[in-house]
Amino acid sequence: MGYLNHQQGYREGLLELRSVVKKDNYAVLTPDGLVNNVVPGFDDCDITILGSPRIGARFVDYLVTLKNNGGNTQGFGGNGIQTFIYVVYGNITVTVDGKDYDLTEGGYVYAPPHLEMTFVNNNKGQDSRVFLYKKRYQEAKGVGQPEVITGNKNDLTWKAYEGMEEVQVTDFLPADLAYDMNIHILSFKPGASHGYIETHVQEHGAYVLSGRGVYNLDNDWMPVDKGDYIFMAAYTPQATYAVGLDEEFSYIYSKDANRDIEL
Structure with missing residues (x-):
């Protein structure tokens, strides 16, 4: 089943796919082959893990569809892990360090490695979709500490x-x-x-x-x-x-x- 394009059951023709995976080199993943993962902390969400160390990356990318009041209220990132969320479409609320950020399409929040983020759908009964990223922060001497960043691409x-x-x-x-x-x-x-x-x-x-x-x-x-x-x-x-x-x-x-x- 390719859950992003709602294809289920047998296809009329032969099984085929544009996706190509060459681990530790490159990959192209198309929506047709992606499956829904179950990840603790993500409630009422369709989530697929895209790039990860298992493909050769030093980060993890996710595509998350938030349904109803879905999201992650348990906490994402922190403890040395920095995170970034971008709204592909819809409306969500992101919370970092006790402050709420209401994001629409093109909106984003970066959370530094010492802070967790939480987020919930806020799209009045319709789905929202986000591109989500995490990476372990690499410390360096004399460069200061990153801060929360938010805005909109527009x-x-x-x-x-x-x-x-x-x-x-x-x-x-x-x-x-x-x-x-x-x-x-x-x-x-x-x-x-x-x-x-x-x-x-x-x-x-x-x-x-x-x-x-x-x-x-x-x-x-x-x-x-x-x-x-x-x-x-x-x-x-x-x-x-x-x-x-x-x-x-x-x-x-x-x-x-x-x-x-x-x-």
């Missing part, structure tokens, strides 16, 4: 990606060494692309918010679509072309940053 500053006006990027977290990672959205107009095939030490987990692209992952060209998830390990060659007629190819993604490599 209020952020967008800039040309490496001088290309057809490719826009925005950053969710400040350019501050206290943060050992960042979350971005990268958006390509149809026909736009990266300027080169990137090969770097940072790893990414990316969820496609809109549009379509053809992604080079370790020199395999993979079609990707809205709702797909992409994992890119350290040093995996990567670049994309946006395809389609009029919708921008846009994805939210994480990147480790501001730290040396531990031995």
Whole structure:
């Protein structure tokens, strides 16, 4: 059963799937093959675990559909684990350190590693969907401590990606060494692309918010679509072309940053 597209029972044709998984290298996960996981603390939610250490990542990404009054009131993160939540659609309330944040589509909250977050659906009987991230924080001397960050993507500053006006990027977290990672959205107009095939030490987990692209992952060209998830390990060659007629190819993604490599 592909629970995100509500497919159940036998298919008319042969079983087939666009998903490709090459552990410790890259993965493309499509909605058709995702299943509903059961995770303690998440009540009345459909939750699927996307990127994780079992695929080669040093973080965990989730896609969570909050139903009715569903959410996580037990507490998510803290004790050295930093977290980030982004609203794909709907309306939720996130609580960190006793303060409530009401988020609509495009809204987000980052909780530093010493604080837990809780969250509940607040969409008047309709579902909300969130992209959820966690990663163990990497301490560094003399850089200060990260703080709670919140906002909405519509209020952020967008800039040309490496001088290309057809490719826009925005950053969710400040350019501050206290943060050992960042979350971005990268958006390509149809026909736009990266300027080169990137090969770097940072790893990414990316969820496609809109549009379509053809992604080079370790020199395999993979079609990707809205709702797909992409994992890119350290040093995996990567670049994309946006395809389609009029919708921008846009994805939210994480990147480790501001730290040396531990031995």
